Structure formats: structure tokens, C-alpha cells
Amino acid sequence: MIRLQKVEKIYRRGAETVRALRGVDLEIHSGEFAAVTGPSGAGKTTLLHIVGCLDTPGRGEVLFDGVSVDGWTDKKLTRLRREKIGFVFQQFYLIPGLSVADNIALPLLFRKQKPDKDRIATLARMVGLENRTRHVPAALSGGEMQRTAIARALVNRPEIILADEPTGNLDSKNSEKIFDILKGLNRSGLTVLMITHNANLAARADRIIRIKDGMVEA
Numbered sequence: 001m002i003r004l005q006k007v008e009k010i011y012r013r014g015a016e017t018v019r020a021l022r023g024v025d026l027e028i029h030s031g032e033f034a035a036v037t038g039p040s041g042a043g044k045t046t047l048l049h050i051v052g053c054l055d056t057p058g059r060g061e062v063l064f065d066g067v068s069v070d071g072w073t074d075k076k077l078t079r080l081r082r083e084k085i086g087f088v089f090q091q092f093y094l095i096p097g098l099s100v101a102d103n104i105a106l107p108l109l110f111r112k113q114k115p116d117k118d119r120i121a122t123l124a125r126m127v128g129l130e131n132r133t134r135h136v137p138a139a140l141s142g143g144e145m146q147r148t149a150i151a152r153a154l155v156n157r158p159e160i161i162l163a164d165e166p167t168g169n170l171d172s173k174n175s176e177k178i179f180d181i182l183k184g185l186n187r188s189g190l191t192v193l194m195i196t197h198n199a200n201l202a203a204r205a206d207r208i209i210r211i212k213d214g215m216v217e218a
């Protein structure tokens with residue numbers, strides 16, 4: 001589904017240069033559940049951002065279904081992200097003033113599509129939030145916030161979910177619940193790439209991609 005070829009990423013901060021990715025070759029296969037692990041600063045988030053076309057490599061290529069996105073305009077990359085990719089982040093990034101239902105529907109508004117109430121209700125039910133749709137994020141638990149974010153990530157019917165430490169702010173019980181939801185989505189065909197520091201969760205993925213010093217170690 002997605003292939004990275006010799007991907008390098010260098011950040012420059014004043015005089016300082018950080019080689020965040022140093023020649024990553026990687027394939028994400030359709031239908032798999034892959035966990036990305038590795039020490040802090042290894043380059044995991046940078047990798048996820050490049051896989052998700054939120055950022056571009058300094059060198060190397062990213063291919064979606066065999067087509068390189070090298071040189072694509074922001075507009076074209078935005079369309080690719082909207083149509084194919086759902087993002088889930090550790091900090092949830094919900095809009096405080098909007099209800100759960102409106103947070104879930106938000107990506108549709110960006111596409112100038114009218115939210116379909118039944119679809120939003122179905123998504124809320126899928127993540128166990130059918131009784132919380134009118135609540136604002138401040139009235140939710142961390143686990144509920146992340147479940148809202150997952151429903152939002154699904155609203156455009158993506159092919160892949162990219163999750164950056166989705167359980168990083170949650171206790172073990174809620175972490176399990178979030179993981180089980182992602183696993184369930186994967187069983188129904190969605191590809192999942194998830195960064196995690198949780199070894200127990202990583203062990204339950206189909207594959208572990210271990211990143212160290214900007215390279216795939218194993």
C-alpha cells in the first residue's frame with residue numbers, strides 16, 4: 001500500500017542539524033496491523049508524518065499504491081490525506097467548543113460535505129459513544145476523548161489509520177480498550193500503523209517495526 005525508499009529527513013535548528021531519518025526502506029501492506037517502536041528521539045513520529053504525507057522527505061521517495069508522491073502540490077497531498085488516511089494522536093486534538101458528534105463530523109465540513117446524521121451515529125456507536133454524542137470534550141474521560149478522535153479519523157472512510165501513541169495519555173484499562181477498537185477495525189479490513197511505547201500492545205500487532213537512530217533496526 002505504502003512504500004518508503006531510502007527516506008532521509010534532516011531538521012535544522014539554527015546551527016544544529018538533526019538527522020531524524022537516515023535511509024528508511026519500509027513497506028506497509030494493505031490489511032496489516034503494524035506497531036512502530038523504538039527509543040525516544042529515534043524518529044518514529046517523523047516516520048509517521050512522512051508516511052502520512054504531513055511532511056516530506058529530504059531525500060528518498062514515498063509511494064502510494066506504487067505511485068510516487070514526490071513533487072506533489074499541497075492541494076494534491078491534502079486530497080490524498082483526506083481520502084486515504086485517518087490520523088489519531090496522543091493529545092486527541094478535539095475542538096473544545098464542539099460536541100462529540102460535531103467533532104466526529106469535522107473532517108466532512110472541511111470537505112464541504114453535509115454531515116450525515118446516521119453515519120455520525122454509526123461511528124459513535126462503533127466506538128461505544130452512542131450516549132455521549134452531545135457532550136463536549138471537557139465532559140469526557142481520556143479514553144472517551146480518544147474514542148471520539150478515532151471516530152473522527154474514520155469519517156472519511158480511510159484505507160489506513162496512522163496512530164501516534166494513541167494510548168500514551170491513558171491508563172492501562174483505557175489503553176486496552178483503544179487497542180481493541182483499532183484491532184477490530186483492522187479485522188474489518190483497515191490497515192493500521194501505530195507508534196507505541198507499550199510493549200504489551202506492540203506484541204499483539206502483526207508486525208513490529210523497530211526504529212533506532214533514524215533507521216529501521218528490525
Ligand SMILES: Nc1ncnc2c1ncn2[C@@H]1O[C@H](COP(=O)(O)OP(=O)(O)OP(=O)(O)O)[C@@H](O)[C@H]1O
Pocket residue numbers: 011012013018019020038039040041042043044045046047
Ligand atoms: N520540527 C523539528 N525540528 C527540529 N528537530 C526535530 C523536529 N522534529 C523532530 N526533531 C528531532 O528529530 C529527532 C526525531 O524526532 P521524533 O519526534 O521523530 O522521534 P520519536 O521517536 O517520535 O520520539 P518520541 O518517542 O520521544 O516521541 C529528535 O532528535 C527530535 O528532537
